[in-house]
Amino acid sequence: MTAPPADAHSFDALIVGAGFSGLYQLHCLRDRLGLRVQLLEAGDGVGGTWYWNRYPGARCDSESHSYAYYFSDELLQEWTWSERYPEQLEILRYLNHVTDRFDLRRDIRFGARVTAADYDAAANRWQVRTAAGERYDAKFLITAVGCLSAANIPDIPGLDQFAGAWHHTGRWPHQGVDFTGKRVGMIGTGSTGIQAAPVIAQTAAHLTVFQRTANYSIPARNAPLTEEFKRWAKENAAELRQVMHATPNGHPFAICDRSAHDVTPEERQAIYQAGWDKGGLQFRAAFRDLLIDKAANDTAADFIRQKIRDVVKDPATAAKLADIDHPFATKRPPIDTGYFETFNRENVTLVDVRAAPIECITRDGIETRDGIEHRLDIIVFATGFDAMTGPLLRMNIRGRDGLALREAWQAGPRTYLGLQAAGFPNLFTITGPGSPSVLCNMPVAIEQHVEWITACIADMRSHGFERIEPTPEAVDRWVAHVNEAANATLLPQAKHSWYLGANIPGKPRVFMPYPGGMARYRETCAAVAVNGYAGFVLSV
Numbered sequence: 001m002t003a004p005p006a007d008a009h010s011f012d013a014l015i016v017g018a019g020f021s022g023l024y025q026l027h028c029l030r031d032r033l034g035l036r037v038q039l040l041e042a043g044d045g046v047g048g049t050w051y052w053n054r055y056p057g058a059r060c061d062s063e064s065h066s067y068a069y070y071f072s073d074e075l076l077q078e079w080t081w082s083e084r085y086p087e088q089l090e091i092l093r094y095l096n097h098v099t100d101r102f103d104l105r106r107d108i109r110f111g112a113r114v115t116a117a118d119y120d121a122a123a124n125r126w127q128v129r130t131a132a133g134e135r136y137d138a139k140f141l142i143t144a145v146g147c148l149s150a151a152n153i154p155d156i157p158g159l160d161q162f163a164g165a166w167h168h169t170g171r172w173p174h175q176g177v178d179f180t181g182k183r184v185g186m187i188g189t190g191s192t193g194i195q196a197a198p199v200i201a202q203t204a205a206h207l208t209v210f211q212r213t214a215n216y217s218i219p220a221r222n223a224p225l226t227e228e229f230k231r232w233a234k235e236n237a238a239e240l241r242q243v244m245h246a247t248p249n250g251h252p253f254a255i256c257d258r259s260a261h262d263v264t265p266e267e268r269q270a271i272y273q274a275g276w277d278k279g280g281l282q283f284r285a286a287f288r289d290l291l292i293d294k295a296a297n298d299t300a301a302d303f304i305r306q307k308i309r310d311v312v313k314d315p316a317t318a319a320k321l322a323d324i325d326h327p328f329a330t331k332r333p334p335i336d337t338g339y340f341e342t343f344n345r346e347n348v349t350l351v352d353v354r355a356a357p358i359e360c361i362t363r364d365g366i367e368t369r370d371g372i373e374h375r376l377d378i379i380v381f382a383t384g385f386d387a388m389t390g391p392l393l394r395m396n397i398r399g400r401d402g403l404a405l406r407e408a409w410q411a412g413p414r415t416y417l418g419l420q421a422a423g424f425p426n427l428f429t430i431t432g433p434g435s436p437s438v439l440c441n442m443p444v445a446i447e448q449h450v451e452w453i454t455a456c457i458a459d460m461r462s463h464g465f466e467r468i469e470p471t472p473e474a475v476d477r478w479v480a481h482v483n484e485a486a487n488a489t490l491l492p493q494a495k496h497s498w499y500l501g502a503n504i505p506g507k508p509r510v511f512m513p514y515p516g517g518m519a520r521y522r523e524t525c526a527a528v529a530v531n532g533y534a535g536f537v538l539s540v
């Protein structure tokens with residue numbers, strides 16, 4: 001055995017990240033298995049995504065009664081959400097409540113950004129370093145770093161010359177940003193930009209939205225929850241859990257088992273109208289074939305394009321907003337509160353940067369290729385994330401024989417079940433690439449992963465195993481399966497999607513999340529465990 005460095009803090013398990021995943025993983029390993037665990041968190045508080053994403057309008061688009069832990073009935077009964085979609089601050093309060101309720105804070109090291117993690121094969125331990133120079137080691141290393149936590153700030157020339165202020169939505173100042181009387185430019189029209197624009201426009205003197213890819217959006221129809229609904233959700237928690245575990249996307253509603261071609265155009269219109277009026281992600285559950293049949297998808301896409309033209313009064317602006325080049329829901333479908341209506345405001349302008357790309361940032365604003373300088377006081381980068389692999393790769397993880405994860409994943413992420421990579425023993429990735437993760441209601445995906453990892457470590461301990469890692473063959477088969485599952489859908493047709501890594505220059509184009517459905521994935525993971533962890537090598 002190699003002794004750990006003298007100044008290292010030694011544990012049974014290290015967890016990186018104090019969001020939904022890391023908090024539950026800490027609870028499971030410490031309180032259920034009795035392990036010595038340290039959670040390392042870069043921020044100064046818990047919350048992960050909800051700690052960093054404090055931009056105006058930040059709100060979850062899973063419904064609140066489903067965007068919660070379901071592992072504890074007591075927790076479910078004692079926490080009451082106030083709105084249909086919880087806003088960022090409310091989720092942050094919830095996660096702080098969970099942290100205190102399960103007494104997790106004492107085992108979290110805040111302000112600890114992991115900058116290196118090396119596997120020491122002789123000792124069978126992970127040696128971890130933080131930006132502050134602290135050293136830790138443990139047998140198990142579990143990354144709970146989220147799929148969307150590495151901010152993507154595009155490399156636009158001239159940003160350093162800009163005289164105004166600029167912020168990325170995923171690194172929003174805790175004290176907030178005052179837009180009053182300011183000329184604001186916002187780059188990006190993904191879920192974030194679509195949430196932020198209506199709120200920014202309320203106080204800014206002027207908001208210029210720089211749109212590269214027009215996007216679909218469904219009204220959220222957010223509202224305070226009625227007392228009756230709050231009671232219903234608590235009384236029916238067990239049934240809701242069952243529904244969420246049975247559906248492909250982990251949401252508390254089933255996908256209708258009918259084709260868009262099974263109904264008349266009039267019936268279809270009425271079905272879409274009902275979905276539009278009800279609001280939310282359930283719109284895409286109207287028909288079972290929206291994500292696999294282009295003609296079926298077109299019916300939904302046309303309905304939404306028409307809605308955009310109905311809502312937006314200026315025909316030229318409406319045309320730009322409705323000029324969507326990918327099938328509906330092949331990029332993550334946003335939901336909104338007054339997004340398209342925002343373009344009817346006098347103080348809001350849409351700039352099409354597909355037609356005239358951003359050339360540079362000047363001292364006074366953003367210059368586009370048509371020679372126009374859009375004069376701005378504040379730039380908001382709603383430009384998304386280096387998704388899924390970004391947060392893992394920036395930790396500089398090295399496995400057996402010094403193999404860098406960055407090298408192992410040079411051509412794209414390669415995992416078995418999104419849980420482990422070959423050559424990286426005892427390293428688990430919660431909602432890693434190759435798992436349903438972002439295609440699922442996240443807490444559902446997270447609970448399944450955390451519980452699987454916990455059961456796996458418990459099994460290893462009871463059978464005297466010290467190491468687990470997947471075989472290269474199991475990884476090959478899983479990667480092929482993820483690709484097949486993606487190719488069976490329309491999802492890869494959105495060529496600029498972050499699901500494919502296409503939003504980051506130079507990133508390999510690989511479909512990263514597993515699109516085979518959460519319910520099927522859950523069964524696969526359970527079967528693997530029951531069959532002696534088939535595809536993994538366990539060693540003493």
Ligand code: N01
Pocket residue numbers: 058059060061062148154155187188189190191192193195210211212213332353358382383384385438496498503
């Ligand atoms: O990021 P995005 P996001 N010049 O990558 C544009 C989750 N989320 O933060 O499409 C000009 O989707 C880019 O254009 P294009 C959710 O999973 C959840 O909005 O690449 N434009 C795009 O319009 C979501 O999917 C919630 O052509 C540039 C935008 O920036 C994920 O986070 C809320 C550009 C980025 O869109 C990411 O969403 C918010 C450039 N150089 C987010 N670079 C809730 O649950 C990028 N863009 C509530």
